Amino acid sequence: MATAITVPFHGSNLFVVEHNNQPYTPMKAIVEGMGLNWASQFTKLNNNPERWGIVKIAIPTNGDVQSAICLPLRKLFGWLQTISPNKVKADIRANVIRYQNECDDVLWQYWTNKTAPAANNITLAAPKPNRRVKLSELIFELAELRGVxxxxxxxHYSQVFNNPCWPEGNEFSLALANVKLKHDIEEARKYKAAPVAELQAMAAQMGMKVISEYDLQAMHRQLVSQQEAIDEMNKRLVKLATQHSQMMNNPIWG
Structure with missing residues (x-):
């Protein structure tokens, strides 16, 4: 039976437990602390257990022992980033962002100390922001500005950096991503600050139309999809034509 370290976090009690010499965290407390539905998140974790490495651990809570679905602490950051703040209810959005920015760092601090500080010494101040925390903030800001x-x-950035695992990378690649994101955010602010009607009028005078980078990407994806559909239809037509030719050359015809 694992011994749990209790971690007070913005009004909720989270936990860290040791399993196979690694820190794990019970996920139900985190999910419900964020204000999300545990059943749907449990399904997501359970549908891909190899990706998340979830295990069931017996943990003593409130004088009883309960089995809890736990995630390796090293994978918590990745799971937190699967939650899109602009897809959750507005009343829990700030809390979701708080968990994404602070939760994994706070749990890690408690784990490395191997003990929970006394209640009167607990501080809920956010840890010093690291590159990954800053990265998630910039991603959210750019998404809000672009309406995606x-x-x-x-x-999009996975394609820009030619890295399907982005933003899982070294400190150098994370620093580059921060620079790129900040540049794109500045450009997005300039575009959003200009009245759209004014931009459209100016563009019309020059025989142009205002269109964003993401509109272009959406058009490209649509064209690619249409071309793939056309290619598939051509393959079927060739197959049907071949079958028809074979049938017509069959001796039983005519």
Whole structure:
């Protein structure tokens, strides 16, 4: 039976437990602390147990022993980033962002100390921001400015950096990503600050149309999809034509 370290976090009690000499954290407390539905998140974790490495651990809580679905603490950051703040209810959005920015660092601090400080010494101040925390903040800001999901931003940057695992990378690649994100945010602010009607009028005078980078990407994806559909239809037509030719050359015809 594992011994749990209790971690007070913005009004909720989270936990860290040791399993196979590694820190794990029970996920139900985190999910419900964020204000999310545990059943749907449990399904997501359970549908891909190899990716998340979840295990069931017996933990003593309130004088009783309960089995809890736990995630390796090293994988918590990745799971937190699967939650898109602009897809959750507005009343829990700030809390979701708080968990994404602070939760994994706070749990790690408690784990490395191997003990929970006394209640009167607990501070809920956010840890000093690291590159990954800053990265998630920039991703969310750019998504808000462009009116897209954070997942779309991540996919776009995966293509920019030619790294399907982005932002899983070294400190150098994270620093480059920060610079690129800050530049794109500045450009997005300039575009958003200009009245759209004014931009459209100016563009019309020059025989142009205002269109954003993401509009272009959406058009490209649509064209690619249409071309793939056309190619598939051509393959079927060739197959049907071949079958028809074979049938017509069959001796039983005519």
């Amino acid at each position: 999901t954070t997942q779309e931003i991540r996919i």
